[in-house]
Amino acid sequence: MHLKISPGSKRIDRIPKGKYTSIAIPSSVEEIGENAFCRLTSLVIVTIPNSVKTIGRCAFAECTALVGVIIPNSVIHIQDGAFSGCTSLTSVIISNLVTIIAPETFYKCLALRDVIIPNSVKTIGYCAFTGCIALENVTISNSVTHIENKAFMRCKSITSLVIPSSVVNIGREAFFECEGLKHLTIPDSVEYIGTCAFSNCVGLLTATISYSVIMLDTCAFSHCTSLESVTFASLDARTPDEPIRGCVIGDYAFGECDSLKYILIPDSVTKIDENAIKFNNSLRIIDYGRVATLDMPNRFLTLNWVARTATFEHQLGNGDSCVALHNWPPSNDEVYKFDKTYDMEFSEMYAATESNTLDEVIDVSGIL
Numbered sequence: 001m002h003l004k005i006s007p008g009s010k011r012i013d014r015i016p017k018g019k020y021t022s023i024a025i026p027s028s029v030e031e032i033g034e035n036a037f038c039r040l041t042s043l044v045i046v047t048i049p050n051s052v053k054t055i056g057r058c059a060f061a062e063c064t065a066l067v068g069v070i071i072p073n074s075v076i077h078i079q080d081g082a083f084s085g086c087t088s089l090t091s092v093i094i095s096n097l098v099t100i101i102a103p104e105t106f107y108k109c110l111a112l113r114d115v116i117i118p119n120s121v122k123t124i125g126y127c128a129f130t131g132c133i134a135l136e137n138v139t140i141s142n143s144v145t146h147i148e149n150k151a152f153m154r155c156k157s158i159t160s161l162v163i164p165s166s167v168v169n170i171g172r173e174a175f176f177e178c179e180g181l182k183h184l185t186i187p188d189s190v191e192y193i194g195t196c197a198f199s200n201c202v203g204l205l206t207a208t209i210s211y212s213v214i215m216l217d218t219c220a221f222s223h224c225t226s227l228e229s230v231t232f233a234s235l236d237a238r239t240p241d242e243p244i245r246g247c248v249i250g251d252y253a254f255g256e257c258d259s260l261k262y263i264l265i266p267d268s269v270t271k272i273d274e275n276a277i278k279f280n281n282s283l284r285i286i287d288y289g290r291v292a293t294l295d296m297p298n299r300f301l302t303l304n305w306v307a308r309t310a311t312f313e314h315q316l317g318n319g320d321s322c323v324a325l326h327n328w329p330p331s332n333d334e335v336y337k338f339d340k341t342y343d344m345e346f347s348e349m350y351a352a353t354e355s356n357t358l359d360e361v362i363d364v365s366g367i368l
Contacts, residue, residue, distance in 0.1 A: 001018060001019050002021065002022050003015070004023075004024050008026070010030050010031065011029065012029055012036045013033045014033070019042040020042060020043055021045065022045040022046070023043065023046045023047075025052070026049070027049040027051045029049065030054070031056065032048070032054065032056055032059045033059070034056040034057045035056070035057070035059065036056060038060070038063075039063070041065060042065055043060075043063045046066065046069060047070075048070065048071060048072055048075070050072045052074055052075055053074055053077065054075070054079070055078045056079050057081055058084065059079075059082050060083050061082070062086070064086065064088060066088060066089055067088050067091075067111075068092070069092050070092075070093045071093060071095045072095060073096050074097070075095040075097060075098060077098070079102050080125075082105050084107035087109065087110045088111050089111060091112070094115075094118055094121075095120075099121060100122065100123045101117065101123070101124045101125050101129075101151075102125050103125040104127045105129075106129050107127050107129075107130050108130065108132070109129075109131075110132065110134060111134050112132045113136050113157075114135075114138075116139045117140045117141050119141040119143045123144070123146045124146070124147050124151045126151065127149075128152075129151060130151070130152070131155075132152075133156045134157055135152075135155045135157055136158060137158075138161065140164055142164045144164060144166055145166055145169070146167070146168065147167060147170050147171060147174050149171040149173060149194065150171070150172070150173045150174065151171065151175075152174060152175050152178060153173050153174070153176045153177065153178075154177045156179045157180050158180055159180045159181065159203075160181070161175070161178075162185075163184075163186060163187055165187040167187065168191050169191065169192045169194075170192065170197050172194035173194070173197065174194060174198075175197060176198070176200055177201065177202075179201060179203050180203050181203060183205060183206050183207075184198065184201075184204060184206070184207045185207075186207070186208065188212045189210075189212060190212055192214060192215050193209075195217045195219055196218070196220065197217070197220050198220060199219050199221065199223055199224070202223070202224065202225050203226055204226060204227050205226055206227070206228065206229050206231075208230075209230065209233065210233050211232070211233040211268035213232075213247050215250065217250045218250040218253065220250065220253045221253060221254050221257060224257050224260075225256070225259060228260060228261050229261060229263070230254065230260065231262075232263075232268055247268050247270060247271075248270065248272075249271070249273060249276045251275050251276060252276065253276045254276060255277070
């Protein structure tokens with residue numbers, strides 16, 4: 001059944017329920033109102049004319065048969081939940097005048113595969129694409145500065161992601177349970193990575209985090225069970241006129257990343273909270289650079305993990321591990337064991353590999 005709306009109308013309000021498969025919106029319409037076509041479950045095709053400037057809240061929500069939509073370049077505002085629950089929607093073209101992808105705009109569009117965020121958009125809102133489980137390809141333009149809380153939560157099919165150098169803030173659970181994501185690079189513009197931002201990304205293998213990050217919040221990468229290496233960019237990468245602000249790694253930030261073997265933490269990191277790297281039994285190498293504060297309990301040094309240089313608040317003990325500074329990164333036979341407990345009486349410790357005698361001097365002066 002085809003629905004034809006009377007010409008001359010400037011606004012479309014709630015359409016009575018019916019088994020409409022297609023709708024022709026006249027070119028006089030400037031606003032599609034709140035819930036205008038909500039739950040028209042037979043609607044397959046809709047043509048939005050170039051006269052429309054606003055698509056209202058939940059305007060096409062739960063149109064479960066709708067397969068595609070072109071949002072013309074006349075549209076300036078797309079309000080909350082406009083296409084939420086359109087479970088058959090496979091493609092969408094977004095107007096290049098839209099500045100915000102509003103909260104829940106494409107929430108649980110289960111069949112959506114490809115999205116291009118146009119270069120007019122500055123903010124991708126709360127739950128904008130949450131639960132889009134078929135979403136494979138996301139192109140985020142260089143205009144985006146904020147990726148808000150849960151924006152791409154549970155987009156399980158995303159395998160690659162380029163975060164542009166315009167992004168400053170990645171919100172809480174923004175990419176939570178993006179299980180297909182393999183590799184991640186945080187660009188030099190990002191300052192804040194929110195709580196659980198990449199938590200439960202179980203397919204993630206590597207993460208490179210820029211020196212620009214000020215806060216890596218609680219559980220940011222927790223339960224990334226395939227994550228093997230994390231590298232923080234050195235301050236040497238910044239331009240001379242950029243300020244040194246330092247990064248805090250929050251509580252449980254890398255908690256239960258069971259495959260994690262390497263974390264390289266340079267002088268851009270100034271504080272590591274207690275339990276930041278907890279229950280990671282395979283972790284072997286941590287390079288602390290010039291970390292100012294390690295808020296970690298003694299048990300951190302009892303798991304046979306390896307440190308190169310550090311400012312420890314806790315005593316190094318007999319059997320704890322360190323790596324000779326002239327061999328980096330070490331192979332298995334270059335990991336040295338301390339032969340005694342460090343105390344204030346001396347500033348050097350002797351250590352050895354399993355195959356060598358205690359003849360390697362490790363300088364640990366000033367570490368307490």
